[in-house]
Amino acid sequence: MVTTLTLTEEILELKQQRKAILLAHHYQDPEIQEIADSIGDSLELARAAQKFDGEVIAFCGVRFMAETAKALNPHRTVVLPDMNAGCSLVDSCPVEGVRAFKRRNPEYVVVSYVNTSLEVKAESDLICTSRNAVAVVNSIPADKPILFLPDINLGNYVQQQTGRKNMKIWQGACIVHATFPGRRLAAARSEHPNALVAAHPECPREVLHMADFIGSTSAIIDWCAHQQADEFIIMTESGVRYSLEKLAPGKKFYFVANENCNCSECPYMKLNTLEKLRDALINLNPRIELPAELMERARLPIERMLAVK
Ligand code: 13P
Ligand code: SF4
Numbered sequence: 001m002v003t004t005l006t007l008t009e010e011i012l013e014l015k016q017q018r019k020a021i022l023l024a025h026h027y028q029d030p031e032i033q034e035i036a037d038s039i040g041d042s043l044e045l046a047r048a049a050q051k052f053d054g055e056v057i058a059f060c061g062v063r064f065m066a067e068t069a070k071a072l073n074p075h076r077t078v079v080l081p082d083m084n085a086g087c088s089l090v091d092s093c094p095v096e097g098v099r100a101f102k103r104r105n106p107e108y109v110v111v112s113y114v115n116t117s118l119e120v121k122a123e124s125d126l127i128c129t130s131r132n133a134v135a136v137v138n139s140i141p142a143d144k145p146i147l148f149l150p151d152i153n154l155g156n157y158v159q160q161q162t163g164r165k166n167m168k169i170w171q172g173a174c175i176v177h178a179t180f181p182g183r184r185l186a187a188a189r190s191e192h193p194n195a196l197v198a199a200h201p202e203c204p205r206e207v208l209h210m211a212d213f214i215g216s217t218s219a220i221i222d223w224c225a226h227q228q229a230d231e232f233i234i235m236t237e238s239g240v241r242y243s244l245e246k247l248a249p250g251k252k253f254y255f256v257a258n259e260n261c262n263c264s265e266c267p268y269m270k271l272n273t274l275e276k277l278r279d280a281l282i283n284l285n286p287r288i289e290l291p292a293e294l295m296e297r298a299r300l301p302i303e304r305m306l307a308v309k
Contacts, residue, residue, distance in 0.1 A: 092172030182206030
């Protein structure tokens with residue numbers, strides 16, 4: 001009797017054959033999150049990649065995340081189901097601009113958000129994620145001037161939280177979060193007056209002003225699960241609904257459409273599909289290939305990021 005495997009069964013079998021781990025960001029489609037070994041925000045996934053001792057990392061997220069995993073695992077194979085899964089923040093910050101700034105301002109400490117290319121990471125003194133950006137900036141002596149890049153909204157938020165005056169901020173933005181308009185959040189609050197608001201720090205200032213909680217994707221999920229309230233307006237990518245509904249069944253979650261796509265989805269994250277993941281595990285391609293010397297230079301600031309709680 002011939003049995004046909006479902007796509008999911010095929011992936012799980014390939015995963016075993018390849019001694020692979022499947023890492024999925026919270027913004028992936030639910031069918032990908034369902035079969036992942038780890039689901040997380042970018043810091044948690046970098047930590048999972050750092051601990052991995054198998055052969056293949058199948059990274060369901062965007063390219064900068066897969067590059068970080070590769071820099072931490074230079075001798076392992078890292079596949080990304082769709083190599084076009086980029087990020088508008090990475091695109092907003094070409095390495096030449098960072099090098100030019102450093103030449104003109106050698107006294108600055110460069111703090112890069114993890115949403116940057118590996119070339120930019122290699123030019124950085126410290127890397128942070130949305131989870132530990134405030135702690136990373138606070139770890140730098142007060143008299144040292146800082147260049148924070150590339151996200152203007154996260155930079156403004158960190159500056160306001162740390163009270164740091166000597167901090168220049170790059171002008172990059174996320175096409176998903178930066179285009180959530182304050183007026184749409186205000187309308188959602190009028191419609192759901194009992195709902196609490198949780199926002200990602202990549203959102204604009206007027207959105208963050210209305211938030212009851214600001215944090216990374218995993219921090220938002222965790223916070224909502226532990227609140228007494230049972231209605232929430234979630235100002236981030238709608239893929240977080242998967243874990244929210246798992247961890248907080250019975251609670252209600254409302255999402256606000258942005259002005260970029262009139263939705264709350266990251267078009268880059270959604271390029272990954274189960275079919276592309278299956279093919280990536282069969283072909284070990286598309287895979288992340290990076291110069292050894294670049295990974296070496298980027299690893300130190302990445303490891304410093306992983307050391308900050
Ligand atoms: P997190 O670090 O919160 O996962 O954010 C990554 C990201 O790309 C948010 O848009
Ligand atoms: Fe980049 Fe924004 Fe997509 Fe996150 S949501 S990967 S910051 S474009």
